[in-house]
Amino acid sequence: MTADLERGFEALEEGELDTAAACLERCRRVDRKHPDVITLAAAVADARGEVEEAIAQYRTLSELRKDDPMPRICIARLQLHGQGDPDAALETVEAAFDFIDEEEDLVEAVYIKTEALLAGDQKPAARETLGELSSSVIEDAELALDLAELALAAEDRAAAVRWIEAARKLDAESEADALHLLGRVHEAAEDRAQMIAAWQQVRILDAKLPAAPISITDDEVEQIALDTLAELPQHIRTKLERIPILIDRAPSEAMVADGLDPRMLGLFQGTPMPETGNAAPSVTNILLFKTNLERFAMDEDHLAEEIRITVLHETAHYFGLDEGDLEKLGLD
Numbered sequence: 501m502t503a504d505l506e507r508g509f510e511a512l513e514e515g516e517l518d519t520a521a522a523c524l525e526r527c528r529r530v531d532r533k534h535p536d537v538i539t540l541a542a543a544v545a546d547a548r549g550e551v552e553e554a555i556a557q558y559r560t561l562s563e564l565r566k567d568d569p570m571p572r573i574c575i576a577r578l579q580l581h582g583q584g585d586p587d588a589a590l591e592t593v594e595a596a597f598d599f600i601d602e603e604e605d606l607v608e609a610v611y612i613k614t615e616a617l618l619a620g621d622q623k624p625a626a627r628e629t630l631g632e633l634s635s636s637v638i639e640d641a642e643l644a645l646d647l648a649e650l651a652l653a654a655e656d657r658a659a660a661v662r663w664i665e666a667a668r669k670l671d672a673e674s675e676a677d678a679l680h681l682l683g684r685v686h687e688a689a690e691d692r693a694q695m696i697a698a699w700q701q702v703r704i705l706d707a708k709l710p711a712a713p714i715s716i717t718d719d720e721v722e723q724i725a726l727d728t729l730a731e732l733p734q735h736i737r738t739k740l741e742r743i744p745i746l747i748d749r750a751p752s753e754a755m756v757a758d759g760l761d762p763r764m765l766g767l768f769q770g771t772p773m774p775e776t777g778n779a780a781p782s783v784t785n786i787l788l789f790k791t792n793l794e795r796f797a798m799d800e801d802h803l804a805e806e807i808r809i810t811v812l813h814e815t816a817h818y819f820g821l822d823e824g825d826l827e828k829l830g831l832d
Contacts (some may be wrong), residue, residue: 569599639670680762696756
């Protein structure tokens with residue numbers, strides 16, 4: 501059983517869910533009540549997105565290992581992200597703090613608690629919770645940037661800057677991501693000059709990156725965009741019939757100097773429809789940034805969906821439709 505447990509967890513790390521599940525079944529035939537077997541069962545269900553099953557397994561594990569905070573932390577994460585229940589997540593993760601004695605568990609618990617507080621629009625409490633962490637305990641630049649994101653969401657710009665600087669010190673390769681987030685911090689502070697300065701550096705650094713592993717032709721981008729426009733209501737499609745779809749790599753230096761995000765995925769250029777009246781908007785073009793889209797996507801299907809979302813949302817908002825309107829039209 502030990503060998504199957506080891507292989508099961510290794511398979512999970514490598515994303516081989518079928519192999520992990522097969523190892524789990526062999527282990528269950530030996531001893532389905534063993535804590536390590538239950539841990540593997542919870543992890544497999546978690547990886548598969550089987551939220552209820554994963555929570556049930558983690559609950560069983562927390563009863564067997566009452567002093568282990570990990571199952572409670574995992575339950576809280578699933579309650580928050582899988583069930584969309586920040587109140588339940590807060591209650592669960594609070595109980596985990598009584599058993600935490602490892603820094604790694606503390607960081608994860610604070611992260612989830614902060615997310616849950618933000619989901620409940622409790623920004624002061626989120627700032628206080630995130631303040632419990634010191635940058636000295638973080639050794640991963642990506643995690644430091646994630647914490648900076650949370651700080652920015654909690655409207656603690658000073659903390660966001662501290663985490664950004666920690667990320668830059670931890671890994672020089674995170675520089676572009678750190679500067680991009682720093683630009684957003686300056687944007688939140690309404691410091692346009694500093695925002696543009698940071699984003700111009702991002703534009704330069706991103707231009708030096710190798711091509712993304714996922715690629716698409718200009719013709720394919722245009723076809724996905726046209727198919728997306730066909731989803732819009734007829735009165736909007738009529739107004740867009742003669743609007744060209746242009747494709748570029750990324751926003752230009754001049755665009756960034758005007759305050760545009762160098763990593764934006766698409767843009768409508770023109771004058772939007774007035775909030776009142778029936779006058780048609782004067783739209784110059786639909787501009788899609790192919791390189792940014794390719795780098796943002798996880799796979800080909802994700803890339804196609806991001807092109808669709810970019811065109812759909814930019815167009816819909818341009819014509820005065822909000823998120824509720826998109827949902828009613830089935831275009832969310």
